[in-house]
Every structure is written in C-alpha cells, then in structure tokens.
Amino acid sequence: METANQTNPGQTLAPLCTVCCCGLLNRTLAVIFMVSLAFAIVVGNVVTLTVFMQTRHSRTPQGYLKVSLAIADMMVGVWVVPFSVYTEISLMVTSSPPPWYQGTSPEGGSGPWQPCMLIGPVFAGCTFVSISTIFLMTLERSVAILRPLHKDTLVTRHRTLFLIILSWAGSFILAMAPLMLSNSFTLEYNECSRMCNYAPVLMGNQLPPDANILLLFPAFDFSLLGGTLAVNILVFASIRRYSRKRKLLSEGSLGTDSGAGGCPHRPSFSDIKAAKTISILTFAFTASFSPIAVFVLGNVVGYTWCNFSFLAFWILTGNSCCNVIIYSVRDHRFRKGLTLLFQRDRSQPHSEKS
Numbered sequence: 001m002e003t004a005n006q007t008n009p010g011q012t013l014a015p016l017c018t019v020c021c022c023g024l025l026n027r028t029l030a031v032i033f034m035v036s037l038a039f040a041i042v043v044g045n046v047v048t049l050t051v052f053m054q055t056r057h058s059r060t061p062q063g064y065l066k067v068s069l070a071i072a073d074m075m076v077g078v079w080v081v082p083f084s085v086y087t088e089i090s091l092m093v094t095s096s097p098p099p100w101y102q103g104t105s106p107e108g109g110s111g112p113w114q115p116c117m118l119i120g121p122v123f124a125g126c127t128f129v130s131i132s133t134i135f136l137m138t139l140e141r142s143v144a145i146l147r148p149l150h151k152d153t154l155v156t157r158h159r160t161l162f163l164i165i166l167s168w169a170g171s172f173i174l175a176m177a178p179l180m181l182s183n184s185f186t187l188e189y190n191e192c193s194r195m196c197n198y199a200p201v202l203m204g205n206q207l208p209p210d211a212n213i214l215l216l217f218p219a220f221d222f223s224l225l226g227g228t229l230a231v232n233i234l235v236f237a238s239i240r241r242y243s244r245k246r247k248l249l250s251e252g253s254l255g256t257d258s259g260a261g262g263c264p265h266r267p268s269f270s271d272i273k274a275a276k277t278i279s280i281l282t283f284a285f286t287a288s289f290s291p292i293a294v295f296v297l298g299n300v301v302g303y304t305w306c307n308f309s310f311l312a313f314w315i316l317t318g319n320s321c322c323n324v325i326i327y328s329v330r331d332h333r334f335r336k337g338l339t340l341l342f343q344r345d346r347s348q349p350h351s352e353k354s
Contacts, residue, residue: 027092030194030310034085037318041077044324045070047338055337061160062274065137066327068164072129073320080123081317083115084194101189116196120187121175123196127316128171128220131285135224136163137278138231144271145235177216184208192306193313200299218293225286232279239272270332277330281323288319 048070052063090098099112140160144151178185178198185208190197200211291312298305327334 024092027088031085031088031092033314034081034088034194037314037321038077038081038085040321041081042074044321045074045077048324048327048334049074051334051337051341054341061155061157062137062140064157064160064164065133065140068167069130069133069137069323072126072133073323075122075126076317076320080119080126080195083119083196087189088194114187116187116189120196120198121172123317124175124198124217125168125172126320127289128174128217129168130319131221131224131228131289132167132171133164134278134281134285135228136160136167138228138235138282141271141275141278142231142235145238145275148271174216174220178213182208182210182213184210185213190309192304193309195313195317197309197313214296214299218289218296221289222293225282225289228282232275232282235275236279239275273330273332277326280326280330284322284326285319288316288322292316 049067052059052067052070087098087101100114100116140155143154147154179187184201185198186201187196188199189195190199198214200208200214291308295305295309295312
C-alpha cells in the first residue's frame with residue numbers, strides 16, 4: 001500500500017515512479033501489451049459493426065444496442081489505448097517527458113494544452129456508455145421474456161435509438177462532472193496506471209473538501225449494475241417458471257386446460273439465450289469494473305496504490321474486447337452473420353473470375 005506523496009500547494013496527487021514501475025523493460029512489456037490489446041479491440045469491434053451493417057436480421061432494437069456497445073468499445077481502442085502507447089514510447093525514447101506530462105500547477109499560469117482533457121473523458125464516458133447500454137439490453141430482453149406479446153409495441157427502433165442517444169449524452173456529461181462541479185480536479189497522465197486519470201489538486205498535504213465527487217463514478221455504475229442484476233433475477237425467475245411448466249407438460253402432469261397447455265405467452269428460445277448472454281456481459285463488466293471502484297475509493301481517501309492502479313484500469317480496458325468473444329460463443333445470429341459475411345467475401349473473387 002502506497003500513501004499519497006508529499007506535495008506543495010496546488011500540486012496534484014501524482015505518485016512516484018519507481019524502477020519497477022517505469023523501467024525500460026517494464027515500459028517495453030507494457031507497450032507490447034497495449035498494442036496487442038488495441039489491435040484486438042479494434043478488429044473485434046469492426047467485425048461486430050460489419051456484421052451488423054451487412055446482415056438485415058441484425059437490424060433490430062437489440063442489434064442497435066450491440067452497435068452502441070461496439071462503438072463505445074472501439075473508441076477505447078482507437079483513442080485511449082493508442083494515446084497511452086504514444087506516451088510510453090515518448091518516455092522511452094526521449095530523456096525528458098512531454099511539456100504537458102502530468103499537468104501544470106493551477107497557480108503557474110497558462111501552460112500547454114493537456115491531451116488528457118480529451119482522452120480522460122472519452123475513456124470515462126465510454127465506460128458509462130457500456131454499462132448503460134448493457135442495462136438497456138437487459139430491459140429489452142426483459143420485455144421479450146415477461147411481455148412477449150407487447151414486445152414489438154413497447155420496444156421500437158425509434159425508442160431504442162432515442163435511449164441510445166440519451167445514454168451517450170448522459171454518460172459524457174457525467175464523465176465531465178468533476179471538472180464542471182469543482183475546480184479541485186484536473187486530468188493528467190498517471191505514470192502508474194499509464195492512462196489519463198482524474199487527479200485532485202492538493203492544497204498543502206490535504207485533499208480538497210469535495211474530493212468525494214469522484215465517488216459519483218462508482219455510484220453510477222453500481223446503481224445501474226444493481227438495477228441490471230434485479231431485472232436479470234426477474235427474467236430468470238420467469239424463465240424458470242416457464243421451464244418447469246414445460247417439463248410438467250411433457251410428463252403429462254399438467255392438463256391442456258391448466259393455462260400452460262400451448263403456452264401462448266412463452267418466450268422464444270432465442271430470447272432466453274439472449275437473456276443469458278446479457279447476464280454474462282453484466283457479470284464480465286462487474287468483474288472488470290470492481291477493481292476500479294476500489295481504486296477510486298482509495299484515491300479519495302488518499303492512497304495511490306501504484307501497481308494495483310495499472311491492473312485495475314487495464315482490466316477494465318480489456319473488457320472492451322470481451323464482448324465480441326461473448327457474442328461469438330453465445331449469439332447464434334452473430335455467428336450466422338459472420339459466416340454469411342465470410343462466405344460473401346469468398347464468393348466475390350469467384351464471381352469476378354467468371
């Protein structure tokens with residue numbers, strides 16, 4: 001456990017960079033990991049978007065939500081990770097850090113533009129978009145399971161697109177909240193996490209009195225995750241009741257007049273499987289976000305946790321390429337669209353030759 005460093009008034013909470021954390025070998029391995037992760041994120045989500053654009057059966061409310069999730073994940077691979085790669089390579093090649101590195105003192109006048117003022121909110125905003133989209137996907141599946149006859153009436157493309165736009169706007173407003181609600185925060189490149197992080201500006205050795213504003217982030221995410229979990233419990237309770245009735249019906253224990261015969265309101269197999277897939281997405285995001293929540297809580301208290309911060313932030317970043325893997329394993333529509341896409345690519349050269 002590493003406590004906050006001794007700082008002068010107006011400085012930020014920047015941890016010391018040790019040889020173990022910032023040595024040449026460590027930076028080289030970190031760059032290799034970042035480049036590999038960025039490649040996986042971008043390629044995987046480009047495939048997801050391509051499947052959506054090329055297959056008509058993917059253009060459903062659930063398909064639009066998947067696209068929203070893929071775009072948020074791809075932005076992390078296009079903007080956030082490459083910036084960390086660029087900064088790490090710059091620190092390895094040059095003997096001195098960039099002029100904007102780790103910000104400037106608020107009392108030092110105007111300094112160079114800080115790129116983290118853009119990269120930091122993008123990462124935070126995309127994280128909030130991901131969890132809000134998973135929440136919307138859970139609501140969409142809950143309507144399909146609990147109210148299958150009203151699904152097409154309640155869940156429309158226009159409503160889905162409106163909710164997607166609302167989630168993006170709200171997520172990025174929340175990402176900027178510490179800067180809009182307080183003058184005690186800045187964004188700077190953290191040499192431990194290798195990312196652009198919010199940093200409280202210290203006055204003397206004390207954290208600002210409104211440092212707990214950063215707790216808005218884990219509070220928002222865990223509130224939505226809690227709501228998602230509650231909806232999933234209701235959905236799976238309904239699926240269990242349906243499965244029990246179907247089993248009793250197959251054994252002849254229920255008569256056709258008992259209300260279960262024929263099962264006119266039963267959910268489809270694809271709806272049930274989609275609900276299970278979304279529950280796996282929820283679990284994966286919860287597991288990847290929990291270390292960040294612990295880190296933010298410790299940061300508000302005054303701890304830096306240098307090594308742990310790298311693991312926490314990059315576990316969350318790695319979640320951006322997990323969604324494609326989950327779709328590939330669980331979603332038969334995605335696999336079918338992917339197969340059709342490759343079959344189309346193979347058939348084009350043959351048609352050109354003929």
